[in-house]
Amino acid sequence: MARFASCDASGPLLESLVQPFTSIGHEWMLISAGTGTSRNEWNAMTASWGGFGVHWNRRTVSCVIRPTRHTFPFAEREPLLTFSFFGPEHKKALQICGSVSGRDTDKAEAAGIEPVVLEPGAVGFSQARFSLVCRKIYAQDMSPACFIDKGLDSFYELKDYHRMYICEILRCWTPAAGNDEARTAK
Numbered sequence: 001m002a003r004f005a006s007c008d009a010s011g012p013l014l015e016s017l018v019q020p021f022t023s024i025g026h027e028w029m030l031i032s033a034g035t036g037t038s039r040n041e042w043n044a045m046t047a048s049w050g051g052f053g054v055h056w057n058r059r060t061v062s063c064v065i066r067p068t069r070h071t072f073p074f075a076e077r078e079p080l081l082t083f084s085f086f087g088p089e090h091k092k093a094l095q096i097c098g099s100v101s102g103r104d105t106d107k108a109e110a111a112g113i114e115p116v117v118l119e120p121g122a123v124g125f126s127q128a129r130f131s132l133v134c135r136k137i138y139a140q141d142m143s144p145a146c147f148i149d150k151g152l153d154s155f156y157e158l159k160d161y162h163r164m165y166i167c168e169i170l171r172c173w174t175p176a177a178g179n180d181e182a183r184t185a186k
């Protein structure tokens with residue numbers, strides 16, 4: 001069982017881990033939803049759109065998920081989402097999770113990632129460099145009527161407009177080093 005150390009969501013360690021543009025836009029993240037590690041209990045997909053920020057005085061991660069994704073019903077059902085960030089050696093795994101669907105593929109097996117349940121109760125991955133377990137606090141469908149730049153509609157050939165989620169960061173997990181104050185995430 002992988003061991004993890006918890007860091008304070010409002011502390012300086014989180015600030016040092018997160019690079020607002022690079023972490024999401026270039027390195028990508030895995031969005032996962034689920035509370036158990038067997039195949040039908042969770043799903044995860046790669047995302048490169050989203051942001052870190054402050055909403056309603058809380059530290060947040062936002063993301064956008066198309067309703068056509070298999071991850072979508074999981075994200076709708078679960079109150080918690082995990083955002084996992086990996087080192088460059090795992091880019092291939094992220095490519096796989098962003099190009100096949102959990103509908104018909106075992107992503108853990110295909111991408112070589114191990115699901116683990118992180119406190120307070122959401123699936124993340126033992127290979128992640130850091131993982132943010134977050135609580136959904138706001139969701140809204142994107143509407144073409146709200147596109148001020150009408151050119152944005154060109155991203156939606158299938159009219160599957162994203163749903164945006166704003167999520168409050170509850171816990172940040174990093175792999176535990178040596179005998180640090182490590183915990184085994186359950």
Ligand SMILES: Cc1cc2nc3c(=O)[nH]c(=O)nc-3n(C[C@H](O)[C@H](O)[C@H](O)COP(=O)(O)O)c2cc1C
Pocket residue numbers: 028043044045046047048049050064065066068069070071072094095097098099100101102103162
């Ligand atoms: C680099 C990259 C970034 C992506 N970003 C998003 C995103 O922000 N939102 C989204 O809905 N899909 C995004 N996708 C597409 C999904 O990851 C992809 O369709 C995935 O296969 C969905 O898996 P699922 O059907 O198991 O949910 C991205 C794909 C890649 C490769």
